[in-house]
Amino acid sequence: MDPASWNIETSLAKLPGLTMGDELCAMAAEREDIVVLTADLASSNGTSVFRDRFPERFINTGIAEQNMMSVAAGLAASGFTPYVSTFAAFASLLCAEQLRTDMAYTKLPVRILAHHAGVSMGFYGTSHHAVEDLAIMRAMANMTVVSAADGNATRGLLRATADIPGPVYIRIGRGAEKPVYGTIPTFESGRFVKIREGADLTVIATGIGTKIAIDAADALVQDGIALRVLDAAWIKPIDRDAVLAAAAETGGILTVEEHNPNGGLGGAVAEILAEGGIATRFRRHALPDDYVLVAPPSHLYRHYGLSADGIAAAVREMVAN
Amino acid sequence: MTRNTILSRNRSVDPVRLSERADWIRLETIRLIEIAKSGHYSSVYSCAEMFSVLYYRTLRLDPANPRWADRDRFLLGKGHAAIGQYPILADLGFFPEDWLDSYTRLGSPLGDHPDMNKVPGCDFSSGSIGHNLSVGVGMALAARMQKRDYLTWVMLGDGELNEGQVWEAAMAAGHYRLSNIIAIVDANGMGLDGDIEDVMGIEPIASKFEAFGWTATEIDGHDVGSVVEAFDAAQEATGPHVIIARTKKGKGVRFMEVSPHWHLGYLGPKDKDVAIAEIGSRIAK
Numbered sequence: 256m257d258p259a260s261w262n263i264e265t266s267l268a269k270l271p272g273l274t275m276g277d278e279l280c281a282m283a284a285e286r287e288d289i290v291v292l293t294a295d296l297a298s299s300n301g302t303s304v305f306r307d308r309f310p311e312r313f314i315n316t317g318i319a320e321q322n323m324m325s326v327a328a329g330l331a332a333s334g335f336t337p338y339v340s341t342f343a344a345f346a347s348l349l350c351a352e353q354l355r356t357d358m359a360y361t362k363l364p365v366r367i368l369a370h371h372a373g374v375s376m377g378f379y380g381t382s383h384h385a386v387e388d389l390a391i392m393r394a395m396a397n398m399t400v401v402s403a404a405d406g407n408a409t410r411g412l413l414r415a416t417a418d419i420p421g422p423v424y425i426r427i428g429r430g431a432e433k434p435v436y437g438t439i440p441t442f443e444s445g446r447f448v449k450i451r452e453g454a455d456l457t458v459i460a461t462g463i464g465t466k467i468a469i470d471a472a473d474a475l476v477q478d479g480i481a482l483r484v485l486d487a488a489w490i491k492p493i494d495r496d497a498v499l500a501a502a503a504e505t506g507g508i509l510t511v512e513e514h515n516p517n518g519g520l521g522g523a524v525a526e527i528l529a530e531g532g533i534a535t536r537f538r539r540h541a542l543p544d545d546y547v548l549v550a551p552p553s554h555l556y557r558h559y560g561l562s563a564d565g566i567a568a569a570v571r572e573m574v575a576n
Numbered sequence: 577m578t579r580n581t582i583l584s585r586n587r588s589v590d591p592v593r594l595s596e597r598a599d600w601i602r603l604e605t606i607r608l609i610e611i612a613k614s615g616h617y618s619s620v621y622s623c624a625e626m627f628s629v630l631y632y633r634t635l636r637l638d639p640a641n642p643r644w645a646d647r648d649r650f651l652l653g654k655g656h657a658a659i660g661q662y663p664i665l666a667d668l669g670f671f672p673e674d675w676l677d678s679y680t681r682l683g684s685p686l687g688d689h690p691d692m693n694k695v696p697g698c699d700f701s702s703g704s705i706g707h708n709l710s711v712g713v714g715m716a717l718a719a720r721m722q723k724r725d726y727l728t729w730v731m732l733g734d735g736e737l738n739e740g741q742v743w744e745a746a747m748a749a750g751h752y753r754l755s756n757i758i759a760i761v762d763a764n765g766m767g768l769d770g771d772i773e774d775v776m777g778i779e780p781i782a783s784k785f786e787a788f789g790w791t792a793t794e795i796d797g798h799d800v801g802s803v804v805e806a807f808d809a810a811q812e813a814t815g816p817h818v819i820i821a822r823t824k825k826g827k828g829v830r831f832m833e834v835s836p837h838w839h840l841g842y843l844g845p846k847d848k849d850v851a852i853a854e855i856g857s858r859i860a861k
Binding site for chain 2: 290311314317319321333334335337352353361362
């Protein structure tokens with residue numbers, strides 16, 4: 256391994272997908288209410304560019320995430336729109352109660368930049384794996400939940416959620432995601448993005464799942480299987496219409512997410528199908544309901560089938576049955 | 577909005593009247609708990625004088641404009657004492673007095689803990705203790721960034737100091753040298769399970785805050801003159817300031833003072849009459 260890759264700045268330069276620092280700079284240039292907070296992670300998550308450009312609107316709380324969340328709530332109650340950044344595992348688990356009681360219940364416009372989601376910090380250990388966050392956030396009233404497939408999606412979601420009056424949980428990867436969007440997409444509240452049209456089955460994917468679903472769709476063309484691929488960029492409110500249409504028009508749904516199988520995207524889609532009385536082929540393609548192994552992320556994705564091959568195999572089984 | 581509706585900071589008020597208002601808060605607490613048949617008497621009683629001084633003398637407020645951007649903020653970290661706050665807010669005109677009759681009933685804005693979106697005059701919701709000092713730090717930072725001169729007051733219980741987040745907030749206030757935040761610790765020494773000293777000791781409180789860069793004052797929280805003096809001085813402090821108010825849980829009703837059981841409870845008719853008579857005798861004087 257290149258020793259330089261352990262240098263944080265070098266490592267960051269290799270992560271063009273962590274776009275939130277740049278995007279927040281662009282937004283803050285036009286909006287004085289935007290402030291950014293982090294818990295000793297500015298160098299890791301790219302909010303350092305915001306710190307350097309708008310030092311008077313940047314607050315570093317040190318490694319005190321719960322305090323950071325409640326401080327953000329206080330800022331929001333005083334007229335600011337705070338963007339709070341930390342690893343997704345800590346944002347969602349360590350601070351769940353601050354998010355619920357101080358932001359969701361109070362309906363305050365705080366945006367949670369939950370980066371390094373899923374197992375993108377694979378070898379850092381279970382404490383750093385964020386695989387329950389969608390389930391936790393979905394259960395909170397007033398909380399909007401969105402999930403970025405790549406760096407352009409992060410920018411698009413920051414823009415699309417800028418004026419939401421309540422809190423927003425923005426699930427972001429590590430910045431090393433293979434690109435899905437060539438330009439910054441325009442997201443519509445509560446709507447999935449149709450990436451590929453196909454009549455044989457629908458894959459509803461989120462985060463890194465979107466790109467690998469696209470790759471699987473490309474591979475499956477050789478099998479004569481035409482996949483519809485939807486990017487579930489908007490998890491809550493969710494795109495009920497797109498789920499029902501997929502069931503009716505493609506005869507089955509496979510959900511793909513870097514999350515525990517319970518309560519995340521797959522769970523949300525299952526609820527729509529069950530409540531709609533829809534009997535269709537359905538499967539959740541996720542990480543296991545277990546603590547994930549410790550390994551480099553790319554190894555983990557391969558090991559757990561979060562890969563084009565893994566998705567393609569699951570699709571073939573579903574279509575065959 | 578006319579300016580003359582604003583209650584100015586540090587108003588001149590007769591100390592006897594402030595003491596009487598504290599006892600009136602105690603009576604109102606009994607009246608409202610009668611509606612709910614359960615409530616926190618004694619944690620209101622320990623901070624009744626401080627509620628009285630804050631709202632009837634110290635805080636800059638505009639009851640006709642509860643979200644006025646320049647109002648002083650008051651956050652009740654020990655949110656279960658909200659029942660002592662509601663009668664004052666109604667009395668000052670933040671909301672109609674008949675709201676009090678709905679206390680804790682289905683759909684009432686007034687629950688056992690304060691809700692900023694339902695109760696005019698309530699600056700932040702609370703209930704899960706330990707959060708509000710952090711929220712106050714956010715408000716104080718906001719004032720600095722917006723160049724506003726409002727002050728943020730946060731009242732905490734001494735049991736609340738067991739929560740780790742309080743010390744994260746204390747660290748942040750010290751780090752940012754916030755001169756516009758004032759914490760009040762209602763140090764009544766008692767939690768639900770008994771003496772805090774036995775459950776989880778937190779003393780010495782002052783030096784803990786001082787270690788994080790705060791200045792600290794200790795007072796008798798039931799002596800109105802001391803409370804007034806400390807609240808006045810705190811507003812002039814450089815950096816964050818904490819007032820540790822030594823108080824008695826259930827203060828003002830003798831049988832509550834000697835029994836720790838009134839953190840949460842319901843006075844039956846007999847005890848209620850005894851408590852009302854004792855409190856009333858002081859107001860009549």
